[in-house]
Amino acid sequence: MLTWETLESACTSCVRCGLSKTRTNVVIGVGNRQADLMFIGEGPGYHEDMQGEPFVGAAGQLLDKMLAAIGLTRADVYIANIVKCRPPGNRDPLPEERLACLDYLRAQFILIKPKIIVCLGRIAAQALIDENFKITREHGLWYDRKGVSFMATYHPSALLRDESKKRPAWEDFKALRDRYEALHISG
Numbered sequence: 001m002l003t004w005e006t007l008e009s010a011c012t013s014c015v016r017c018g019l020s021k022t023r024t025n026v027v028i029g030v031g032n033r034q035a036d037l038m039f040i041g042e043g044p045g046y047h048e049d050m051q052g053e054p055f056v057g058a059a060g061q062l063l064d065k066m067l068a069a070i071g072l073t074r075a076d077v078y079i080a081n082i083v084k085c086r087p088p089g090n091r092d093p094l095p096e097e098r099l100a101c102l103d104y105l106r107a108q109f110i111l112i113k114p115k116i117i118v119c120l121g122r123i124a125a126q127a128l129i130d131e132n133f134k135i136t137r138e139h140g141l142w143y144d145r146k147g148v149s150f151m152a153t154y155h156p157s158a159l160l161r162d163e164s165k166k167r168p169a170w171e172d173f174k175a176l177r178d179r180y181e182a183l184h185i186s187g
Helices: 004-012 046-051 058-069 095-112 122-128 156-161 163-186
Strands: 037-041 078-081 116-120 142-145 148-153
Touching: 004 095, 037 095, 037 122, 058 156, 058 163, 078 095, 095 122, 116 122, 116 163, 122 148, 148 163, 156 163
Parallel strands: 037 078, 037 116, 116 148
Antiparallel strands: 142 148
16 A cells, blocks of 8 residues: 555665665655645755755755745645656756656655646656656646646756746746636635
8 A cells, every 4th residue: 555654665765776876865755745736856966865855955945935935835835856866966867767766756646646736847847748848938838637737847946047047937936826826716
């Protein structure tokens, strides 16, 4: 039977790919386990690997500010990544690494039952929405799959590197706020 305990045990003992050899901590996820809204990034960075929690570095601080700007906190949402272990040098997770972790992410979806999933960045969007997803062209668009609304926006680390992406990301977050509020008015 799938439980949080069985999922965490499976993740912490995982050796499905080479990332298991270089990790400090497995980074499963954090937040409200009954959340209607789930954020998915690509993978842990240095700080996340050290602390075992997603989005705790500079990108995480920016994500917290973005959430606050639409009236939410980490306690309202669930945050996870495509891969649960840090790729060396913060490189993009390889396709085989993403595939090795996909069952864990599916288990998180089953346990949480989110109504809205926001992919943070291209890697997450390509894994969950479309393998040919172009973040600059398709961010902010909604995709409905099996009763769940998916949207992708720029990864917070991209916003830290390129200020010109902040305005479009803010527009995406306003659309997210509207969809989330509509869900709670009708739900």
